[in-house]
Amino acid sequence: MRSCRDITALVSQGLDMKLSLGERLAIGVHVMMCSRCRNFQSQTQFIRKAAHRYTEQLQQQLDKKS
Amino acid sequence: MNTSNQLSEALLAEHRPVMFRYALLQLKDTELADDAVQETLLAAWQASANFEGKAGLRTWLIGILKHKIADHWRRSAREVVTAEFDQIDNDEDESDEDAFFMSNGHWNGGPTTWNDPEAALKQQEFWAIYETCQNNLPPKMAKVFMLRELVGLEAEEVCRETSLSDANYWVTMHRARLRLRECLEIRWFNQSKTKKEHRHA
Structure with missing residues (x-):
């Protein structure tokens, strides 16, 4: 079972790259x-x-200002 | 003019929005930002015969853009109001993630449920708080966050721009999001909850 620290790190990574199926499942279950x-x-x-x-x-x- | 390594206008134009946002965040002026991007595209167009490898096109373009922005600062006597991306030093604070989690990896405190975040986006006061929270990030972290989320560079481009390793990038972005989240929660979402409770009391 992964900790909240690990899961949130994965969630954050998932915003910037495609995670593996296993990683996405781990997040989903957690x-x-x-x-x-x-x-x-x-x-x-x-x-x-x-x-x-x-x-x-x-x-x-800025558009309005100029 | 029509050699095979000539960059097409269309190919260059694709990178225009990202370059514009990059310039805008530093120059804080749409016209100046537009000029810098225009000059960059012209320079790129003229030098395109020297450019090899289309994979790194945006990195190359941003390299030129940085020079154009530096030229602007040199020309103008205006004070640099915004923190220039390039002037930022390392400010690694290795211990700061520990405050968010306990040693066993469980949350220390941690995210409460936010009441109607969508509504916040429509409120002027929220944006002042958002800006404060973003500005409160340590400089290097703010730079990485802004290049990714505001300028819209891909993760690997941010790494190249900031000379971060992959591993450091992930850690930095994670911390930036933890900090921003906490700041917004404390300064906005918990505040508005209290306000509402007062109103109903």
Whole structure:
């Protein structure tokens, strides 16, 4: 059984590369039982979305200024 | 002009959005960023006969772009407001992940459930907090995070840009996400929860 530290590291890696089937299964089984890692998973996806939105907004703000 | 190693305009244009975001984050000005990208594409077009290996095209382009950005700073007397990506030194803090987990690998504290994160995206105040949290990352970590998530480079490109090994990249991104997550939770999601409770009280 992998620890929360290992699972969240995998979740993070999964945002930047394709994980193996085994790794994806390990995450799936773990987050079914662990709400904190489940939260981590959805929150890191949210952070990615926020980062993209942040860049778009920065661009719009700067456009208005010039 | 039509030799086989001539880079096509279309091929160069593909990298335009990434280059623009890269320039924008450093120059903080859309017009200047646009100019820098334009100059880069022109220079790349003119030098394309010297370019070998299309696999590293974006790395090559960003190399040129960096020079254009440096030229801009040299020309202008303006103070450098933003932390320039290249000026950043190492700031490895090996112990910092330990605060998030206990020695057995279980969460120390750890993520609570966030109430309606989508709604936060629509609130001005949230973006101020987001910016604070992002700026609070240690410089090197912030650079890696921004190159990946804001500029949109692939992981291996970020490694090349920052001379990080694969292993260090994964650790750095993981820590950046742990820190950002915690910061947003403390400064926004837990705060708004308290606010709402007060309102209903």
